[in-house]
């Protein structure tokens with residue numbers, strides 16, 4: 001507990017970010033190892049208390065990511081997820097053991113529907129499992145979080161018995177998830193109150209909320225849980241996650257900050273980094289942020305109607321409950337062009353919330369110069385698309401060297417492509433039913449793969465006929481799907497880049513792809 005500037009006492013709420021676990025679990029949001037490390041570093045700098053880095057038993061790649069994040073993160077606690085299975089817990093313990101603050105997060109289902117159909121176990125059997133698995137975890141690491149999966153559909157008497165057993169076996173955090181996004185705020189608040197009142201050893205643990213957004217109530221439910229006594233909230237950047245997603249971190253943080261009058265809590269998050277974090281998560285997962293998304297959407301601080309604009313000019317507080325600067329959005333929107341130099345470009349990147357390494361900056365600057373040569377005005381959105389793509393492509397093994405298309409009314413359309421695959425150059429020509437089909441056919445000929453194209457989407461980044469086309473491609477292979485985005489004034493180049501980006505992601509997940517064709 002700390003005193004605020006106004007003198008009121010505020011309870012500290014721990015922010016547990018699960019972008020790298022529950023967020024990454026949603027179809028198409030797969031991140032590479034490098035992207036995960038970058039997101040983890042930003043979360044740590046931003047002040048997240050606990051970073052759930054992954055599910056170590058899920059694959060060797062997941063294990064490696066959690067272990068590297070555990071070593072890299074300086075300040076935050078690093079958690080690894082484990083089912084209530086001995087091998088899972090051992091693997092999670094091994095993955096996080098080098099963290100400055102390691103945590104094992106183990107969970108088991110407690111609701112009748114999960115017990116009957118998924119676990120096929122009785123209530124008493126699950127109680128025994130809780131005691132055995134939490135004890136095993138506690139023997140490895142001191143900081144243990146236990147979750148009652150589908151807590152909100154679990155009868156309260158049984159839920160209380162489970163929570164008591166978990167705390168007795170050594171759990172220090174108790175998470176009561178709304179796994180299926182079914183609860184209403186009143187119900188969720190009441191569940192926390194009841195459990196905390198009825199479980200005799202409840203005072204020995206911190207209670208945590210974990211809400212899914214199936215009914216659009218994840219943030220409201222998380223805030224209601226605080227009134228019920230929870231002091232940890234589990235959330236993700238941009239609210240990404242299974243199905244309709246999880247509670248959005250940026251919304252939780254800004255609701256608490258903006259409505260301190262009715263929500264007497266505080267978090268350790270540096271709110272001015274929220275925009276940057278949202279952009280990084282969007283670039284790493286290739287999941288666009290919806291324009292009207294609260295806090296971090298492109299329109300979150302845009303005022304279109306005349307009445308609103310008039311009010312804003314007279315006093316910004318007429319229509320703004322928080323300033324754009326408070327979440328890291330800059331006011332100025334200087335248009336860039338081919339005469340803009342390094343200093344102006346660096347300044348613009350800072351305004352947009354990016355902090356790039358020297359190498360990343362150099363690459364981005366070169367691409368900006370190329371773009372400015374082809375496009376009269378380079379807008380903020382163009383620069384965002386360019387930098388996001390640079391971040392996503394930094395570790396790609398397959399790179400586009402050149403693409404030549406023959407298209408028009410007299411078919412067949414033909415694509416000739418040159419790729420760099422590791423250190424080899426490969427070339428091929430293919431026909432197709434239209435230029436996009438020809439482009440994708442030539443990629444398939446150069447890098448044979450079984451991946452299936454699930455989504456191909458194009459939209460203009462800005463207005464005008466010289467606007468960049470932003471293309472999203474989703475591919476699936478071996479039960480995993482990945483999404484990639486790319487932008488270029490040439491729609492076909494953007495299409496090729498997006499497709500190759502998705503292939504690169506699949507390759508980094510170990511999918512079986514083979515670069516064919518001898519070097520020239």
Ligand code: KIV
Nearest residue numbers: 107147149150177179
């Ligand atoms: O939604 C859920 O119940 C989960 C658990 C693994 C905590 O993600």
Ligand code: ZN
Nearest residue numbers: 022177179210
């Ligand atoms: Zn979840």
